[in-house]
Amino acid sequence: xxxxxxxxxxxxxxxxxxxxxxxxxxxxxxxxxxxxxxxxxxxxxxxxxxxxxxxxxxxxxxxxxxxxxxxxxxxxxxxxxxxxxxxxxxxxxxxxxxxxxxxxxxxxxxxxxxxxxxxxxxxxxxxxxxxxxxxxxxxxxxxxxxxxxxxxxxxxxxxxxxxxxxxxxxxxxxxxxxxxxxxxxxxxxxxxxxxxxxxxxxxxxxxxxxxxxxxxxxxxxxxxxxxxxxxxxxxxxxxxxxxxxxxxxxxxxxxxxxxxxxxxxxxxxxxxxxxxxxxxxxxxxxxxxxxxxxxxxxxxxxxxxxxxxxxxxxxxxxxxxxxxxxxxxxxxxxxxxxxxxxxxx
Amino acid sequence: xxxxxxxxxxxxxxxxxxxxxxxxxxxxxxxxxxxxxxxxxxxxxxxxxxxxxxxxxxxxxxxxxxxxxxxxxxxxxxxxxxxxxxxxxxxxxxxxxxxxxxxxxxxxxxxxxxxxxxxxxxxxxxxxxxxxxxxxxxxxxxxxxxxxxxxxxxxxxxxxxxxxxxxxxxxxxxxxxxxxxxxxxxxxxxxxxxxxxxxxxxxxxxxxxxxxxxxxxxxxxxxxxxxxxxxxxxxxxxxxxxxxxxxxxxxxxxxxxxxxxxxxxxxxxxxxxxxxxxxxxxxxxxxxxxxxxxxxxxxxxxxxxxxxxxxxxxxxxxxxxxxxxxxxxxxxxxxxxxxxxxxxxxxxxxxxxxxxxxxxxxxxxxxxxxxxxxxxxxxxxxxxxxxxxxxxxxxxxxxxxxxxxxxxxxxxxxxxxxxxxxxxxxxxxxxxxxxxxxxxxxxxxxxxxxxxxxxxxxxxxxxxxxxxxxxxxxxxxxxxxxxxxxxxxxxxxxxxxxxxxxxxxxxxxxxxxxxxxxxxxxxxxxxxxxxxxxxxxxxxxxxxxxxxxxxxxxxxxxxxxxxxxxxx
Numbered sequence: 062x063x064x065x066x067x068x069x070x071x072x073x074x075x076x077x078x079x080x081x082x083x084x085x086x087x088x089x090x091x092x093x094x095x096x097x098x099x100x101x102x103x104x105x106x107x108x109x110x111x112x113x114x115x116x117x118x119x120x121x122x123x124x125x126x127x128x129x130x131x132x133x134x135x136x137x138x139x140x141x142x143x144x145x146x147x148x149x150x151x152x153x154x155x156x157x158x159x160x161x162x163x164x165x166x167x168x169x170x171x172x173x174x175x176x177x178x179x180x181x182x183x184x185x186x187x188x189x190x191x192x193x194x195x196x197x198x199x200x201x202x203x204x205x206x207x208x209x210x211x212x213x214x215x216x217x218x219x220x221x222x223x224x225x226x227x228x229x230x231x232x233x234x235x236x237x238x239x240x241x242x243x244x245x246x247x248x249x250x251x252x253x254x255x256x257x258x259x260x261x262x263x264x265x266x267x268x269x270x271x272x273x274x275x276x277x278x279x280x281x282x283x284x285x286x287x288x289x290x291x292x293x294x295x296x297x298x299x300x301x302x303x304x305x306x307x308x309x310x311x312x313x314x315x316x317x318x319x320x321x322x323x324x325x326x327x328x329x330x331x332x333x334x335x336x337x338x339x340x341x342x343x344x345x346x347x348x349x350x351x352x353x354x355x356x357x358x359x360x361x362x363x364x365x366x367x368x369x370x371x372x373x374x375x376x377x378x379x380x381x382x383x384x385x386x387x388x389x390x391x392x393x394x395x396x397x398x399x400x401x402x403x404x405x406x
Numbered sequence: 407x408x409x410x411x412x413x414x415x416x417x418x419x420x421x422x423x424x425x426x427x428x429x430x431x432x433x434x435x436x437x438x439x440x441x442x443x444x445x446x447x448x449x450x451x452x453x454x455x456x457x458x459x460x461x462x463x464x465x466x467x468x469x470x471x472x473x474x475x476x477x478x479x480x481x482x483x484x485x486x487x488x489x490x491x492x493x494x495x496x497x498x499x500x501x502x503x504x505x506x507x508x509x510x511x512x513x514x515x516x517x518x519x520x521x522x523x524x525x526x527x528x529x530x531x532x533x534x535x536x537x538x539x540x541x542x543x544x545x546x547x548x549x550x551x552x553x554x555x556x557x558x559x560x561x562x563x564x565x566x567x568x569x570x571x572x573x574x575x576x577x578x579x580x581x582x583x584x585x586x587x588x589x590x591x592x593x594x595x596x597x598x599x600x601x602x603x604x605x606x607x608x609x610x611x612x613x614x615x616x617x618x619x620x621x622x623x624x625x626x627x628x629x630x631x632x633x634x635x636x637x638x639x640x641x642x643x644x645x646x647x648x649x650x651x652x653x654x655x656x657x658x659x660x661x662x663x664x665x666x667x668x669x670x671x672x673x674x675x676x677x678x679x680x681x682x683x684x685x686x687x688x689x690x691x692x693x694x695x696x697x698x699x700x701x702x703x704x705x706x707x708x709x710x711x712x713x714x715x716x717x718x719x720x721x722x723x724x725x726x727x728x729x730x731x732x733x734x735x736x737x738x739x740x741x742x743x744x745x746x747x748x749x750x751x752x753x754x755x756x757x758x759x760x761x762x763x764x765x766x767x768x769x770x771x772x773x774x775x776x777x778x779x780x781x782x783x784x785x786x787x788x789x790x791x792x793x794x795x796x797x798x799x800x801x802x803x804x805x806x807x808x809x810x811x812x813x814x815x816x817x818x819x820x821x822x823x824x825x826x827x828x829x830x831x832x833x834x835x836x837x838x839x840x841x842x843x844x845x846x847x848x849x850x851x852x853x854x855x856x857x858x859x860x861x862x863x864x865x866x867x868x869x870x871x872x873x874x875x876x877x878x879x880x881x882x883x884x885x886x887x888x889x890x891x892x893x894x895x896x897x898x899x900x901x902x903x904x905x906x907x908x909x910x911x912x913x914x915x916x917x918x919x920x921x922x923x924x925x926x927x928x929x930x931x932x933x934x935x936x937x938x939x940x941x942x943x944x945x946x947x948x949x950x951x952x953x954x955x956x957x958x959x960x961x962x963x964x965x966x967x968x969x970x971x972x973x974x
Contacts, residue, residue, distance in 0.1 A: 074857060075793070086790060089790055090784055093790065104747060104773075107751050108769065108773070111757070118758070123756065123758040125692075133696050133745070137745055144783075150789075151787030152733060208562050211796060213864065215793070215862025218793040219793075220796075224722070262864045265796060280867040
């Protein structure tokens with residue numbers, strides 16, 4: 062295949078076509094685009110010509126307007142044919158997107174303010190990153206734990222809302238790219254090898270927390286789809302690599318710090334002394350601190366309180382804060398790492 | 407008609423009588439605050455909506471400036487979210503919806519019908535005060551903690567955010583009443599107060615469109631009122647209508663909301679079309695081609711407006727068949743819109759076209775509305791909408807329709823009728839400079855956003871990826887040009903009020919009915935009820951006196967001299 066075909070779209074500057082849907086969607090878009098160009102040029106050219114040809118001249122009067130019902134009927138019904146075509150092709154292509162193949166690889170997606178969590182069928186979870194195999198249909202089954210979000214991948218031409226209280230789904234198949242070489246030793250399957258990446262946006266407005274930090278809420282609710290060669294993906298999913306911090310596997314506190322930002326905690330919790338007030342308490346010098354709770358009791362912050370507050374965030378809320386923290390899922394190992402990290406603050 | 411009486415017998419300020427123009431008929435604050443004169447109420451609305459436009463414009467510039475560069479530029483994310491919410495809410499509820507119907511419509515609908523006033527003058531004044539009351543609620547929300555939900559108030563975010571959602575939605579709720587009462591008043595006025603001889607086939611197209619708008623206002627606005635009340639109750643009492651944790655449905659809110667707010671799009675655009683039909687006819691000296699088709703297309707748009715609301719929700723989780731039905735119905739809207747554009751263009755053919763500033767806005771409207779309409783097609787087509795939904799493409803599309811359409815129509819109408827409303831002429835050269843800046847700035851700002859959107863840039867983003875910076879920067883640059891254009895225009899109008907030359911009754915040589923009275927009109931519009939013997943655009947039936955008496959002195963001489971030269 063011609064390399065350029067992936068990179069830019071010839072006429073309308075749509076993003077690269079990296080899913081199997083993209084060429085068909087773009088074809089419909091091009092059809093509408095060129096019809097529009099023809100109509101626009103026709104209308105503007107006629108307007109400009111009439112403006113010039115019938116500009117006001119002394120002694121020349123306007124002619125009385127006649128009737129022309131045939132002309133009216135023509136330009137009422139002729140465009141209708143083009144519109145029916147647009148509707149038809151648009152709907153036909155959509156029905157392909159609406160029905161996932163039976164053999165699709167199912168991934169659960171949980172959206173929350175302001176992060177995406179992905180869960181593979183074997184229970185492995187990822188935050189703001191989703192590994193998928195190229196050349197195989199992937200179905201996303203989405204839910205939201207708070208407000209509306211919308212999952213959008215421009216390179217795939219897919220988008221669908223994640224709605225609290227219901228499941229929505231969509232599917233895609235990332236194409237195999239012959240023009241891109243995955244990094245690493247290609248003779249061995251490697252769980253860390255990524256073929257190419259695609260940006261995921263949230264396109265349903267979902268608010269922002271506090272002032273500007275690492276996380277600007279809706280505007281930074283990004284994720285990436287990491288497309289792998291099928292054999293690399295098999296390796297990743299059966300034998301996931303340890304979390305990496307730079308060039309070495311993470312120590313527990315390093316992993317905890319990574320999780321802290323991956324899970325979106327930075328949006329509501331400052332970690333520096335004297336930082337501006339966010340939606341949740343500042344975590345600087347957390348352990349051993351005395352806090353008054355909403356029910357009037359006082360606790361000393363310890364390992365047990367922190368774990369309980371992460372698992373059931375609305376049970377013991379510190380006085381002066383609203384019970385707005387979401388339930389965030391952690392594995393036992395992740396929780397240990399996070400608590401180890403929080404102790405260092 | 408005794409149209410020019412008011413102008414040929416100017417009255418002194420001291421003893422106002424029947425011949426005094428409406429601005430000088432009575433004096434003092436109370437004579438304005440308690441006035442029942444539709445023209446004065448129209449002027450008060452005009453001042454109010456222009457104030458709202460200024461406020462909404464300032465919020466727009468905050469948004470565009472923040473987006474000059476990725477990351478933090480001038481405000482934090484919370485402030486940014488409030489700024490774009492207030493920009494949208496103020497522009498929609500306080501400016502675009504009331505701009506043409508309540509300000510220009512109030513002033514000109516009775517004049518065009520040959521009536522002394524609207525059917526219910528007291529109700530008309532009440533509508534204005536209800537508008538002010540609603541605006542105060544919105545203002546209260548802004549000064550307390552503002553709102554950060556976006557103007558659509560989507561649940562569940564709107565029931566969870568800590569900002570002043572209740573004050574703002576109550577404001578919109580109250581503004582809805584103002585809208586309904588104005589609509590009822592106009593419908594009654596059109597039905598009951600037409601002058602003798604003014605049958606439906608002779609109605610100015612402005613009246614047809616405002617009539618269709620009024621029908622939508624009366625039928626759709628109550629749905630918004632109920633929706634906003636439900637939202638307020640949900641927030642205050644935790645009813646669980648929209649909250650899934652209590653068994654509610656968050657998507658239900660969207661259905662309710664768009665059942666009003668899609669027809670509201672036609673409350674916004676039909677009046678723009680109304681003005682443009684008048685502009686094209688007057689400055690081409692020709693009846694609008696396919697008059698009845700243009701009139702009926704307004705009615706068709708008003709009816710179709712109620713059938714397409716869910717095209718805002720193609721990716722919201724509706725069933726595939728619902729998506730199919732709403733996509734199909736949405737395409738039908740393109741037909742009456744296209745019919746109008748074709749007929750406006752055909753009107754220029756064999757006309758006598760002049761290019762004063764109102765006409766420039768009229769012609770710009772045709773071009774920009776065409777762009778807005780054509781770019782709606784990929785949004786009606788399901789599979790392309792999936793890609794473009796909630797990106798800057800949509801932002802660009804609806805700004806082409808609402809700014810390129812409604813606002814250009816409104817400004818064109820303001821230029822056109824300014825001499826009639828104030829009795830003053832304005833500096834045409836300044837008006838044309840302002841037009842050039844507004845037209846250029848608008849296209850630089852919003853055409854760029856089509857490209858941003860098709861590249862995948864989502865809307866309502868405080869921050870963005872570096873790859874979008876050049877286009878965002880270019881768009882913000884355009885918004886500053888647009889801003890400068892509006893400031894020059896404001897200056898030009900203020901200058902006209904302070905030291906503009908006195909306007910003749912009919913400076914454009916229009917055959918439309920409202921130009922047959924003096925400028926500004928006398929308090930009771932006409933000395934005697936006019937008897938209508940022709941249509942508003944029947945230039946071939948209009949007398950020379952009707953068309954030319956109103957011309958500025960030098961222009962009459964110029965035209966006469968040139969005519970004599972050619973004939974001699």
